[in-house]
Every structure is written in C-alpha cells, then in structure tokens.
Amino acid sequence: MLKVGQLLKFVSDLNPQNTPTRLSFYNFLKGFPHPDDALSPELIEMFFNYCMDYPHWASNKQQLGHEVQFLLENFNSFYQQKFDLSPIRFPQNMQMIEIEHFSDLIDAVSSYVKTTCGENDKFRVLPDQNKRAVVIILREDKTLEVRTFDRKFTIRDGLLEPLRKDLVVYYSSELELSPHHTHKIEVAPYITAQFRVVADKVTGSLLRGYVFQKLQEMKNEPLQEQTRILFPIKRLEQFFVDRRTDPYYQDLVSQLERTCALIQQGDSDALKWSSIILDKAETAVDNIFLGDKLMTLLVRDLRHAIREYGSLGSVGKKLSSSALSDDILSAQQLPEADEECLKITPLKELDLIN
Structure with a gap:
C-alpha cells in the first residue's frame, strides 16, 4: 500500500513552488496527514474540499482539478498503477x-x-x-x-x-x-x-x-x-461544560475580583498589572463567554476601579483602546437571550436526540 510520504516526495521533486496548485497540494500533504499514513482517495478528496472552501479555488476549480489529476496520473504510472484514482471526485465534477x-x-x-x-x-x-x-x-x-x-x-x-x-x-x-x-x-x-x-x-x-x-x-x-x-x-x-466547574472560567473570575479589590485598597502594584487582567477578561467576553453577565459585570467593575482609584496617566491611555465601551457592557444593553447563555447545562442533562 502506498504511503502519503511517497506522494509527498514525488510532488517535492517537481518543484512545487512553480504553480499555486502544486504548492497548495504539497503544503496540504506536508501539513495535515502523517507521511506514514496510507494514501487514499478520501485524502485527495479532502484536499479538494479544503480548496473549494476558498473563493480563489472555487473560481479556478477546472485548473485545480486538471493539474492535480495529471500529477496523480503520473505518480500512479511511476508506481505501476497501485493507486486507484477511479473513486476520486475531482473539483470540476463537484457542485457547491x-x-x-x-x-x-x-x-x-x-x-x-x-x-x-x-x-x-x-x-x-x-x-x-x-x-x-x-x-x-x-x-x-x-x-x-x-x-x-x-x-x-x-x-x-x-x-x-x-x-x-x-x-x-x-x-x-x-x-x-x-x-x-x-x-x-x-x-x-x-x-x-x-x-x-x-x-x-x-x-x-x-x-x-x-x-x-x-x-x-x-x-x-x-x-x-x-x-x-x-x-x-x-x-x-460553553455548549456543554458547566462554567462553575470550568477551571479557566473560575480562575479568570478570581483574578478579576482580586485585582479589583486590591486596587480599591490602594495597591499600586495591582494597578500596574490590572491592564493585563482587563485585556484578558475582555478577550474572553468577546470570544469565549459570550453574554456572560457575571464576567461582564466584573470587567466593568475593574475598569471603574482603575478609573476611580488609579492614577490614570499612561495606564489610562493604554486602557482607552478597550474594545468594549461601558454602554456595551451595561447589563441593561444585553439582549434577553444572554440569560440563557449563562445557564450552561451539564452534559448529563443535555436534551440529546437520537
């Protein structure tokens, strides 16, 4: 049975940088499968599917398909027709x-x-x-x-x-x-x-x-x-893990609460690294814990503590680039659906269907 590494070497010997199709095929074979994996029609089709996700290749699927098909036919000839190409659906025959x-x-x-x-x-x-x-x-x-x-x-x-x-x-x-x-x-x-x-x-x-x-x-x-x-x-x-049991979530909540408390107590050291915690939490609200009211409120509290108790100076300028405004963070501005986002259901209670 032929291996991915054999096809990878064959393409490498053809100077893959010469054409975008060949370079894409070479990088895909080098980046995703292991060289010792069996070479299969499914892998070739996966490459085509990945390509068709890009507007560039979707617009040039004829070129993509014909060039890879020609390459595979030559590879197959070199290895005495040991790789069956008949199951492969080439992009020129795909409907998106x-x-x-x-x-x-x-x-x-x-x-x-x-x-x-x-x-x-x-x-x-x-x-x-x-x-x-x-x-x-x-x-x-x-x-x-x-x-x-x-x-x-x-x-x-x-x-x-x-x-x-x-x-x-x-x-x-x-x-x-x-x-x-x-x-x-x-x-x-x-x-x-x-x-x-x-x-x-x-x-x-x-x-x-x-x-x-x-x-x-x-x-x-x-x-x-x-x-x-x-x-x-x-x-x-977030779709199946209870946030109360998520160490990452709990650690971030703890950092926000602790930093805010220290700043309110006048801790100058806490003020110095508060921007790092604030940026980390805002990124989490934007990208992970969408609509989480507890973390949203803690972010707002920390920003308020920095402004209220801290010497703004350069720290204030650094924080002024924050992606979330107070209006956005206001609990009154959050849509009603956010209440549901907060209720993360443990896996055992998920209403899974057959």
Whole structure:
C-alpha cells in the first residue's frame, strides 16, 4: 500500500513552488496527514474540499482539478498503477451549495449527522451566533465529539454533504480532551489548526490561506499559553461544560475580583498589572463567554476601579483602546437571550436526540 510520504516526495521533486496548485497540494500533504499514513482517495478528496472552501479555488476549480489529476496520473504510472484514482471526485465534477437560511442549515446538518451516528449514539445540533452549526455527539461509550459545520455543502449521491466535515474536537467520558485523537478546528477565517493534547501539552500546527501555508508550529507547548487554540476550544465547551466547574472560567473570575479589590485598597502594584487582567477578561467576553453577565459585570467593575482609584496617566491611555465601551457592557444593553447563555447545562442533562 502506498504511503502519503511517497506522494509527498514525488510532488517535492517537481518543484512545487512553480504553480499555486502544486504548492497548495504539497503544503496540504506536508501539513495535515502523517507521511506514514496510507494514501487514499478520501485524502485527495479532502484536499479538494479544503480548496473549494476558498473563493480563489472555487473560481479556478477546472485548473485545480486538471493539474492535480495529471500529477496523480503520473505518480500512479511511476508506481505501476497501485493507486486507484477511479473513486476520486475531482473539483470540476463537484457542485457547491451555500445554504442561505440558518434554519435550513440546522436541518441539513441534522440529516447528515443522522447518517454518521450509530444506533445508540445521541446528538444535538446547536447554533453558534447563527454563523455555524455546532453538533455535540454522545457516543455509546460515553465519549464526546464536538463537530462544527458552516454553510457550504456539496451534493453526493443525491444528498447534501458538508464540504468540511472533519472539524472535530474529541473528549473522553470525563470531558477531558482526548489524548488518543487528532483534533481539528478552524481558529479564524481560513486558518485551520490540527493538534494533539497530552497532559495539557499541545503539539500541532496552524495552516492558513489557499496555499495552506504553515503559520505556526507547536511542540509540546502548554495549552493554556496557546490562546489561538485555547479560545476556540473554550468557546465550543460553553455548549456543554458547566462554567462553575470550568477551571479557566473560575480562575479568570478570581483574578478579576482580586485585582479589583486590591486596587480599591490602594495597591499600586495591582494597578500596574490590572491592564493585563482587563485585556484578558475582555478577550474572553468577546470570544469565549459570550453574554456572560457575571464576567461582564466584573470587567466593568475593574475598569471603574482603575478609573476611580488609579492614577490614570499612561495606564489610562493604554486602557482607552478597550474594545468594549461601558454602554456595551451595561447589563441593561444585553439582549434577553444572554440569560440563557449563562445557564450552561451539564452534559448529563443535555436534551440529546437520537
């Protein structure tokens, strides 16, 4: 059986920098699969699906498909036709659909997930700010999968299928990140992270853009320090983790309360590092704990303490660039739905459906 590494070497010997298609294919093979993984038609189709997510390749799918097909045919000829190309659906033969209405997205995702779940598996589809669908799947062995889907679909055998169907974070039955799986999430538009987490240390990489350029590589780094990955994970966990049991949430609340109290007592040292705590908390409110009233109020209290008790000077100038105004942070300005955001339901109480 042919390995990914063999195709990677074949492409590398063809000077992949010569064309955008070849460079994209080379970077994808180098960035996502392991060289020892078996080469499969599914991997090639995954590359095409990733490409079709970008407007550039969606507009140039004929060029993309024909060039990769020609490359694979030459590779296959070199290896005595050991790689069967017949199952591969090339982009020039793909039909793309972008679902317009969010309610239709929820229905389409639900229909697709039903085809992938076992008889004793349960799942629930949840909206994330009406931008994407988050699917929580409880497997028969009590492990958990959290999958995300956007609005882009393709048609396969007459059925709608998500274009990107491999964005998933795996959890153990104790709701800890699984050390036995490779996780994959989109951390920002057109930036994908693939990583493993063992003992709260993360190893993996971030790829960006339509040529899948390596943006960052992590080798056994503390997960808490890798906010590009940590924040998207925490945002997903808000759908099934009780914040009262989330160490990250509780630690941030404690830091806000302590810093505010120290400033009110006239502690000048606390005033010096308060901007760091404030910035960290505001980022969390914006990106993780959306609509959380407790943290919102603590952020407002800390900012007020800095202004009321601190010597503004340069510290005040530094804080003036805050992304959230007092009006936005006002509890009266928060929509009614935020009350529901605060009520994070423990996993065992989730109303999962078959």
